[in-house]
Amino acid sequence: xxxxxxxxxxxxxxxxxxxxxxxxxxxxxxxxxxxxxxxxxxxxxxxxxxxxxxxxxxxxxxxxxxxxxxxxxxxxxxxxxxxxxxxxxxxxxxxxxxxxxxxxxxxxxxxxxxxxxxxxxxxxxxxxxxxxxxxxxxxxxxxxxxxxxxxxxxxxxxxxxxxxxxxxxxxxxxxxxxxxxxxxxxxxxxxxxxxxxxxxxxxxxxxxxxxxxxxxxxxxxxxxxxxxxxxxxxxxxxxxxxxxxxxxxxxxxxxxxxxxxxxxxxxxxxxxxxxxxxxxxxxxxxxxxxxxxxxxxxxxxxxxxxxxxxxxxxxxxxxxxxxxxxxxxxxxxxxxxxxxxxxxxxxxxxxxxxxxxxxx
Amino acid sequence: xxxxxxxxxxxxxxxxxxxxxxxxxxxxxxxxxxxxxxxxxxxxxxxxxxxxxxxxxxxxxxxxxxxxxxxxxxxxxxxxxxxxxxxxxxxxxxxxxxxxxxxxxx
Numbered sequence: 179x180x181x182x183x184x185x186x187x188x189x190x191x192x193x194x195x196x197x198x199x200x201x202x203x204x205x206x207x208x209x210x211x212x213x214x215x216x217x218x219x220x221x222x223x224x225x226x227x228x229x230x231x232x233x234x235x236x237x238x239x240x241x242x243x244x245x246x247x248x249x250x251x252x253x254x255x256x257x258x259x260x261x262x263x264x265x266x267x268x269x270x271x272x273x274x275x276x277x278x279x280x281x282x283x284x285x286x287x288x289x290x291x292x293x294x295x296x297x298x299x300x301x302x303x304x305x306x307x308x309x310x311x312x313x314x315x316x317x318x319x320x321x322x323x324x325x326x327x328x329x330x331x332x333x334x335x336x337x338x339x340x341x342x343x344x345x346x347x348x349x350x351x352x353x354x355x356x357x358x359x360x361x362x363x364x365x366x367x368x369x370x371x372x373x374x375x376x377x378x379x380x381x382x383x384x385x386x387x388x389x390x391x392x393x394x395x396x397x398x399x400x401x402x403x404x405x406x407x408x409x410x411x412x413x414x415x416x417x418x419x420x421x422x423x424x425x426x427x428x429x430x431x432x433x434x435x436x437x438x439x440x441x442x443x444x445x446x447x448x449x450x451x452x453x454x455x456x457x458x459x460x461x462x463x464x465x466x467x468x469x470x471x472x473x474x475x476x477x478x479x480x481x482x483x484x485x486x487x488x489x490x491x492x493x494x495x496x497x498x499x500x501x502x503x504x505x506x507x508x509x510x511x512x513x514x515x516x517x518x519x520x521x522x523x524x525x526x527x528x529x530x531x532x533x534x535x536x537x538x
Numbered sequence: 539x540x541x542x543x544x545x546x547x548x549x550x551x552x553x554x555x556x557x558x559x560x561x562x563x564x565x566x567x568x569x570x571x572x573x574x575x576x577x578x579x580x581x582x583x584x585x586x587x588x589x590x591x592x593x594x595x596x597x598x599x600x601x602x603x604x605x606x607x608x609x610x611x612x613x614x615x616x617x618x619x620x621x622x623x624x625x626x627x628x629x630x631x632x633x634x635x636x637x638x639x640x641x642x643x644x
Contacts, residue, residue: 218606230564266580267583
């Protein structure tokens with residue numbers, strides 16, 4: 179083995195090339211601590227790799243041509259493969275798993291929170307899909323049904339099926355396929371709506387935020403990278419629980435409580451808050467905050483819809499329910515966030531029990 | 539836990555010789571017959587992991603063309619882990635070859 183030699187005295191740094199500047203900008207997506215340890219190494223290796231590859235590509239054209247390509251490589255931008263490699267690394271470090279080396283306790287807690295958001299947030303739209311199928315004959319006879327277009331139906335059912343498929347693949351341990359299904363779910367609205375829906379980058383900022391928050395469960399699948407532990411088999415119970423919740427709220431609506439279905443998201447967020455509070459676990463609390471935000475955004479959208487309804491009998495009850503759901507969602511977000519901060523100050527890490535095979 | 543293919547390739551590249559990042563990427567490419575080309579982000583994720591697990595360690599630093607190159611070496615634990623993985627792969631390959639021969643498929 180080679181002995182460790184003392185570091186040589188530093189030479190004056192040459193002016194950074196466009197390739198180096200561009201790559202250093204890209205590396206800013208990595209956590210600061212990680213960057214401090216590895217940035218200079220990574221830059222040096224990238225420059226070596228790109229210059230050598232450029233020179234070798236023209237090896238048959240002589241040394242002068244190789245020298246030219248060697249220098250020209252520094253004027254390029256980092257290739258897509260390198261950009262993807264850094265983004266993948268950033269994802270694993272920011273949404274870290276217990277086994278991710280070099281990650282901070284905070285990023286591990288954030289990773290747990292996001293992974294739980296996928297596991298808890300996807301069963302609800304999946305359960306709506308089941309409910310849709312079961313109640314289709316009944317709904318088809320209700321007033322207003324004929325106003326729905328085929329595109330509405332396709333978008334709704336496709337969204338539910340994608341959620342069901344993604345969640346099932348995730349719990350079954352096929353996380354790469356699950357990620358593929360989630361990406362499909364992200365593009366489904368645009369495929370179905372065609373030119374009627376502007377692309378995300380053309381949306382006004384407010385609408386973009388709403389869109390991103392509503393897609394949180396699908397986006398959260400990104401935290402199920404290869405470092406993440408396999409979900410406990412007990413998560414299979416979440417889907418029947420979601421279906422039971424959806425049907426229970428629908429049943430309440432039929433009996434006497436108009437707008438009870440508005441509460442589905444906040445019930446799930448409150449469940450996560452309860453679990454996080456009881457076990458003093460930042461993963462569950464973070465998931466409660468994210469799911470609470472989802473409930474809050476959906477509550478705002480629902481409130482806007484109800485507020486625009488003509489003042490007929492029953493609308494007041496719907497409005498009261500929408501307002502109640504909004505308030506409850508806000509409380510869940512605030513409590514989850516406050517408890518998360520408190521535990522962070524006490525330096526209490528996420529316990530990871532929720533996703534491992536030993537989950538209780 | 540079984541090592542991933544890129545991890546096996548990096549550990550193999552470090553057998554008997556410490557190497558810097560660029561040399562590792564080149565060596566891995568050569569060892570895999572051009573099939574595996576590690577991006578810099580993937581390589582450093584891997585180096586960070588293998589360092590954390592004690593399978594490799596930082597070695598010396600050298601300045602080349604104005605850039606600092608940091609070398610890595612295989613630790614004793616890394617050599618043992620690689621030997622165990624090589625044994626496992628050899629057993630698997632022998633079993634597969636044996637069955638194929640017995641079935642007259644090769």
